[in-house]
Amino acid sequence: MKFHPATLPGLWRIELEPRSDERGFLARTYCEQEFAVRGLNTRWPQANVTLTRQRGFIRGLHFQADPYPETKLIRCSSGAIYDVLVDLRPDSPAFGRWEAFELSAASLCQLYVPAGLAHGFQCLTDSCEVQYLMSEFYHPESARGVRWNDPALQIPWPIPGPFLSERDRQWPLLSELA
Helix, strand or coil, rough: EEEEEEECCCEEEEEEECCEEEEEECCCCCCHHHHCCCCCCCCCCEEEEEECCCCEEEEEEEEEEECCCCCEEEEECCCCEEEEEECCCCCCCCCCCCCEEEECCCCCCCEECCCCCCEEEEECCCCCEEEECCCCCCCCCEEEECCCCCCCCCCCCCCCCECCCHHHHHCCCHHCCC
16 A cells, blocks of 8 residues: 555545456555554444445535544545545644545545544446445434535535435534534
């Protein structure tokens, strides 16, 4: 794996390094030693997968609040997504800033997302599957979000007229977070 620090503090883009032969390839998506040497989380008690069937759909922007903040390791295993991270850490010099990446099954990249960042993505293709490792168990009472189209963030989602769940349409603006 090749680790590349992103602009937001603690966020990493990780390139997988496939070893290929006539069968296809093998690539590590996680190595405790490689994560630990960089001071990254090595405890992943929960793994999740989402399947989003329709191009243009946005999921997010989600995070889990104290006392159960989540660090995530995110990879698109089918299709392609525009993945957005927003820094919500009040003490961060990057508070309120966002960064985006295109992740796809073909790119063989993943993101290490520290706790305190909201996460969302828009599907660039039909049938997007996204895999997550989570540093914390899901606690519904701590589930939070920020509105996908918050004017303070000005995120340029690539596909106009997106589809969203009712829940994701109702998240508060960044200025309304308590």
